[in-house]
Amino acid sequence: MIDRQIPQERLELVWVLGYCAALLFLFRLMNLQVLGAAHYREIAERNRTQVIAQAAPRGRIFSSDEVALATSKPSFSLIYLPGQAKTNAEIERMARALARPLGVEYEDLRNRIFRAASREKPVRLAENLPQKIMLALSELKAVCPGIDIIVEARRYYPFGAYLSHLMGYIGKMDAKDWAARSRDKNYSMDSRLGKAGLEKMYEKELRGKDGGIYLEVDSRGKLNRVLESRKWVPGADIFLTINSKAQAAAEEGLQKSISGKGAVVALDPRSGAILAFASAPDYDPNMFVLSGSEKEGLPAGKILPEFNVALQGSYPPGSIFKIVTSAAILESGRVRPDETVVCPGYYDAGNRVFKCWEKRGHGPMAFTEGLARSCDVYFYVNGQRAGALNIEKYARAFRLGQASGIALPDERSGNVFGPSPRAVKKSYWFIGDTLNLAIGQGETLMTPMQAAGLIAAVANGGIFHRPYYVDRIVKSDGQLLYKGESETLSRVELKPSTWALVREGLHSVVLEGTGQAAKIAGADIYGKTGTAQNPHGKDHAWFVAYATVGDEPAKIAVAVLVEHGEHGATAAAPIAKAVIEAALSAELKESRKRSSPRPAGEAL
Numbered sequence: 001m002i003d004r005q006i007p008q009e010r011l012e013l014v015w016v017l018g019y020c021a022a023l024l025f026l027f028r029l030m031n032l033q034v035l036g037a038a039h040y041r042e043i044a045e046r047n048r049t050q051v052i053a054q055a056a057p058r059g060r061i062f063s064s065d066e067v068a069l070a071t072s073k074p075s076f077s078l079i080y081l082p083g084q085a086k087t088n089a090e091i092e093r094m095a096r097a098l099a100r101p102l103g104v105e106y107e108d109l110r111n112r113i114f115r116a117a118s119r120e121k122p123v124r125l126a127e128n129l130p131q132k133i134m135l136a137l138s139e140l141k142a143v144c145p146g147i148d149i150i151v152e153a154r155r156y157y158p159f160g161a162y163l164s165h166l167m168g169y170i171g172k173m174d175a176k177d178w179a180a181r182s183r184d185k186n187y188s189m190d191s192r193l194g195k196a197g198l199e200k201m202y203e204k205e206l207r208g209k210d211g212g213i214y215l216e217v218d219s220r221g222k223l224n225r226v227l228e229s230r231k232w233v234p235g236a237d238i239f240l241t242i243n244s245k246a247q248a249a250a251e252e253g254l255q256k257s258i259s260g261k262g263a264v265v266a267l268d269p270r271s272g273a274i275l276a277f278a279s280a281p282d283y284d285p286n287m288f289v290l291s292g293s294e295k296e297g298l299p300a301g302k303i304l305p306e307f308n309v310a311l312q313g314s315y316p317p318g319s320i321f322k323i324v325t326s327a328a329i330l331e332s333g334r335v336r337p338d339e340t341v342v343c344p345g346y347y348d349a350g351n352r353v354f355k356c357w358e359k360r361g362h363g364p365m366a367f368t369e370g371l372a373r374s375c376d377v378y379f380y381v382n383g384q385r386a387g388a389l390n391i392e393k394y395a396r397a398f399r400l401g402q403a404s405g406i407a408l409p410d411e412r413s414g415n416v417f418g419p420s421p422r423a424v425k426k427s428y429w430f431i432g433d434t435l436n437l438a439i440g441q442g443e444t445l446m447t448p449m450q451a452a453g454l455i456a457a458v459a460n461g462g463i464f465h466r467p468y469y470v471d472r473i474v475k476s477d478g479q480l481l482y483k484g485e486s487e488t489l490s491r492v493e494l495k496p497s498t499w500a501l502v503r504e505g506l507h508s509v510v511l512e513g514t515g516q517a518a519k520i521a522g523a524d525i526y527g528k529t530g531t532a533q534n535p536h537g538k539d540h541a542w543f544v545a546y547a548t549v550g551d552e553p554a555k556i557a558v559a560v561l562v563e564h565g566e567h568g569a570t571a572a573a574p575i576a577k578a579v580i581e582a583a584l585s586a587e588l589k590e591s592r593k594r595s596s597p598r599p600a601g602e603a604l
Contacts (some may be wrong), residue, residue, distance in 0.1 A: 021258030044347070052330055054062025055192065056208030056232030057153035061167065064471060066273075069163060070199075075154030076134040077127040078102070081146050091117055094144045101136045102126050128154060131242065140530055144442065153208075153232065155289050161282040163247055165308045166274075166408070166469060168197020170287035185212060190291070194305065197239065199285075200470070205473050205481060208235035235581040236475045242272035243482065244292065246556075246583035250278035253575030256564070261563040262541075262572075265452035266579055269546060269557045271486035272405075272456075272465025275583055276558070277546025279594045298442055311411040316559060318439070318532035318569070319374045320542045321395075321440025323458060326371055330393045330498040332386040337367040337501055343377035347435070354435050368560040372513030374529060377440050382414070388429065390436075391437055392418025395444070397492045398457065399464055404449045405489060406467040410526040414450055415441035441533055451544050451559035458524070459546035459554040460500060462492035506545075517573040520581055522591035523547045527576065530566035543572035547580045549587040556583045581583035 050156050057072035078098075095110035102109065102125070108127070116123040129137070139151060152561030155170050170192045173181070181187045186209060193207065194200035211232035243266075250264035257280075266276035283305055307313075315476030331600070345361035347354045356362065356376040362369075369379030385390060395401070401416035417437055419429045436442035446454075449467065457464055466487040473482040494502075506526035509515040515527040535542050548556040558576045581588060 002218060005060055010350060011311050011365055015046075028059075038278050047221055053056045055152040055450055056210045057209060057234040058155055058475075059206040059235030059476075060237045061198070062237065062239045062243045062500045063247070065244050066239070067244040068158060068582070069240070069242075069244075070155065070157050070167060070207075072153040073156045075127070075152045075225070076129040076131070077150050077152055078129060079122060079148050080113055080125055080138060080542045081122050081148060082120045088114075090145070094147070095141050097144055097187060098125070098137070098335060101133050101140075107388060121595075127152075131173050144282070150424055153234075155285075155287050160284040160286060160562070162251060163242065164197075164279065164282045165306075166197055166242075166277045167277040167285060168199035168201075169195055169283075169288045170199050171288045191564065195288070197408065199600050200409075202238060202470070202473070206238065208234045208476075209233035223348065231385070236473050236481055238320045239471045241268070241275065241471045242277065243583050245585065246276040246341050246579050247278065249578040249582040251278040251280075251579055253282040253560070254278055256266055257575065259311070259562060259564040262561045262565070263313060263448040264558065264575060264579060265310050266558040266583065267452050267456045267465075267467060267554055269456040269459040269463075269554050272467050273471070273484070273486075275556055276471040276579055277310060277469065279307075279309040279311075288589075290425045293480045297482045307560070308408075308410070309563075310448045311406070311408060312447070313561070314414050314447055315410050315540050315542075316444060316532040316534075317440040317446040317451065318441070318530035318540070318542055319376075319440055320451060320454070320530035320544050321444060321446075322371060322379055323506070323528055323544075324395050324398050324436075325379050325386070325391055325438050325440075326367070326502050326505065327492070327494055327498060328391040328503055329379075329382045329386045330367070331389055334385045335367075335382045336345075340364040340366050340369065343375050346379075347377050347380040349380075349431050351433060352432060354432070367501060368505045370509055371502075371528075372508035372511075374509070374514050379438045380435045384431070384434055388419050388434040388437055388496065391434075392416060392420060394492075397490075398454050398492065400444070400446060400450060400454075400468070402450075404447075404453055404467050406469070411449070411483065414447050415443055415445040417445075432578065440530065448559050448561045451542065451561070452557060453547055455528075455559060456542035456557035457492055458499075458506070459557045461499060462494060464489045464491065494526045510545070513574050514569045515545070517541065517569055518577045518580075519586065520547065520577060521587045522595060523580070523584065524550050525577075526571065529573060531566065532566055534564070538564040541568040541571035543568045543576050545573075545580070549584060549591050552587070556580055 060068055062068055091113050092110060095113055099109050112123060112125065134149060173187065173191050173193060175192060186207065194203040199206065209232060211230045246266055254260065254262050254264060261280050264278040268275055297347065312573040326381040342364050343356055345356050345359050347367050360374045362373050365373065365375045365378040374444055386603055395416050395418065401413055403411045404415045414592035422429045433442060437444065453464055466489050470483050470484045472480060472484065474480055503526055506528055507524065509529065510525040511519050518525050518527050518559040525545055525547050527543060530540060530542030532540040543563040544559045546554040548554050558579050560572040560575045561569040
């Protein structure tokens with residue numbers, strides 16, 4: 001007999017392996033039963049149930065004076081729950097009855113109902129049904145077993161294209177959206193979400209929690225019964241800084257302008273809050289939530305004008321840039337404000353003659369008159385004395401070439417024209433370049449948002465705030481989620497005498513100069529017109545201004561651009577006037593009441 005004794009070391013190894021296997025089994029069991037219990041319970045529950053989602057109302061969007069700019073209205077969807085209509089004859093009869101009110105082909109509808117019946121799975125037959133069709137379908141519920149109408153919330157913009165480039169729009173999820181949100185339980189493949197503007201920026205806050213009809217299914221996915229109907233939870237409301245009256249004036253002004261294209265941006269110089277934000281052409285965000293029947297009659301493949309002129313349009317600033325040149329001239333110490341330059345209507349630069357916009361000439365011009373009359377020759381001469389590098393320095397100080405920092409995508413930064421970029425490119429700088437720079441032509445580019453920031457900084461003494469448009473966000477239960485606050489980005493440091501002279505010149509622009517179309521009774525308006533040369537057509541029209549009423553600091557600064565408007569004085573200034581009057585209507589009314597003469601004999 002052979003004695004085969006197993007070495008002790010091997011027995012110990014077997015025991016160790018056994019213990020390890022037991023521990024691994026216990027760990028796996030603990031993971032299934034304890035650590036991952038909720039996860040696996042959810043998977044099992046999901047296999048047992050199906051949900052027909054009912055979209056929750058998105059949070060409402062209000063102006064600063066609480067006018068509802070975006071809300072939700074009831075939307076009706078038609079669903080089919082298989083199990084009651086079982087025979088082919090019943091299904092065909094149902095398809096014929098539903099096809100006409102739904103406006104769909106009988107064959108397509110019948111096939112969809114047959115598929116749902118054979119698989120015993122519920123199906124959504126139509127959504128966003130108009131109320132008239134919904135009422136007709138309600139009458140058919142008695143003769144079409146299995147169909148039901150569910151109420152959902154549908155995004156609605158009461159004023160159509162009003163503020164569209166700031167509001168944005170919502171749309172159905174695409175593959176990219178689904179890849180980013182597939183793990184989020186509050187989204188399904190047919191969910192709608194913000195695609196642009198603040199609808200996109202504040203998607204998380206605006207989106208509510210969907211409700212739905214919960215159905216019990218068997219292991220093969222066939223419907224057993226309806227379990228429950230869960231109510232939705234609406235999203236948080238957003239209150240904007242937008243003044244609805246000022247916004248309406250901006251929209252109307254652009255629509256009635258010579259080209260119907262351009263932008264208006266109005267800011268509160270004290271904080272950076274946006275009071276008006278208009279870009280034309282605009283679009284109606286309701287277009288993105290229309291149902292199939294509602295889109296009938298609309299042009300196929302229509303391209304919506306989503307280009308945001310206020311943020312993405314870069315234009316030569318023309319004479320509104322003379323505000324920057326004025327700062328450079330006065331701060332240089334090389335030009336006295338009372339020194340005069342004689343304007344004969346042109347300036348001879350030696351190898352080229354540069355013209356003034358006033359062909360007859362302005363005659364002798366000191367600083368205030370030169371700015372008030374926007375005399376090109378005055379700025380040609382003194383721009384050279386101040387120096388191109390000095391002008392470029394103050395252009396950068398006034399944040400040209402930098403995005404404003406507003407919380408909206410795709411903002412352009414414009415372009416600073418000056419000797420420094422030329423030096424980087426190892427290119428020459430000529431006298432003609434300095435002359436063009438001094439009057440805002442050449443390669444200088446500015447967006448309407450930057451122009452609004454420029455004039456707001458003049459109004460408040462050089463402070464640049466980050467523009468913001470959300471005042472507060474409030475949950476449906478009243479809880480405050482967010483409060484907008486002013487944020488200072490930078491400050492332009494100028495001598496008090498420089499600020500005083502620039503403001504005096506801007507006041508004269510409106511009182512007796514090129515901006516008289518912006519005069520408002522009861523207010524002091526400080527503004528600057530601009531006409532920017534355009535190699536592709538008619539010149540663009542600019543006007544920037546701020547207003548004060550009495551001894552109060554300026555509460556509004558506005559920039560207006562009208563594409564191909566030709567003259568800032570006639571095309572842009574009246575729009576700015578209307579916006580200011582709308583924004584300050586209460587203050588102006590009180591100011592005019594105080595300044596109106598009292599009737600004879602009236603007691604003081």
